[in-house]
Amino acid sequence: MPITPTPKIWMDGELVDWGSATVHVLTHSLHYGTAVFEGIRAYPTASGPAVFRLRDHVQRLLRSAHLLAIEVPYSEDELVEAVKSTVAASGLDACYIRPLVYLGYGEMGLNPLACTVRACVAVWPWGAYLGEEGIEHGIRLKTSSWARIDPRTLPSAAKATGMYINSSLAKVEAVRAGYDEAVLCTADGYLAEGTGENIFLVRSNELLTPAVSAVGALEGITARSVVTIARDLGYEVREALLRRSDLYLADEAFLTGTAAEVVPVASADDRAVGTGRPGPVTRAVQEVFRSAVRGEADRYKDWLDHVR
């Protein structure tokens, strides 16, 4: 998806013009995948743009950095302000927000400890990640032939750029085979997550989702929100070790992520999931999520950080 530029990017403490936010080709993280990042969304509300679960995202960014032994030279409050000021400068009501903490130019080699730590926040308009059609009617999912990275190989709780080679391989394979998205399983064959989403199955009105620390999936902030919403709607939610057969036999399945939001799965490996159309539980969760992010659900107002 081509990026539409916005006026300003926050870079190392100040707002700079979009076109000036550049780095040297010998930037350390570009060579070794040692950057950490976030994906956040701002939504239009009656009182202007609001950022969804901003502090949770900034805290996860700081945890990701800690896992990679990167010392971020900004506090949580400073990063929260950086995000808000960049969103405000964009003039947009709705946008995707990409904070990135990376190791800059100056040092080379695998020891990153002497590198300068740099940070930026960019925002741009980003529509439905898996298409409007996907949100409405469900997507075609493919089980990837690539196993999800083992948590003993890389710390799966870190949202680090290098980890995304795994997701990218799975995405390319799925798209080339004519699917919308891939789901990765562990080397032992347990469902882990989508390339940029967590996964939920619905079976007999109960929601099942892989235990993230066991399968090496990212602990999604959208997933956490969906668990709260589903429980508030009266559904049981449980973490479980799931196989791809559980996906084929589920009544419903959906993916969750900041970019993707809540997306029904219509089919998996060419087998209809349930009726092959978004089911009632998915629809109910989708609807509440939609109103929560737009500030239309009083119960979830705390999830929003207003920009002005």
Ligand code: PPE
């Ligand atoms: N798993 C992975 C691997 C992942 O990348 C994401 C977010 C999630 C789960 C869901 O997490 P959360 O956003 O906190 O609910 N993926 C981000 C990057 C997508 C991209 O293409 O870039 C996102 O959705 O912003």
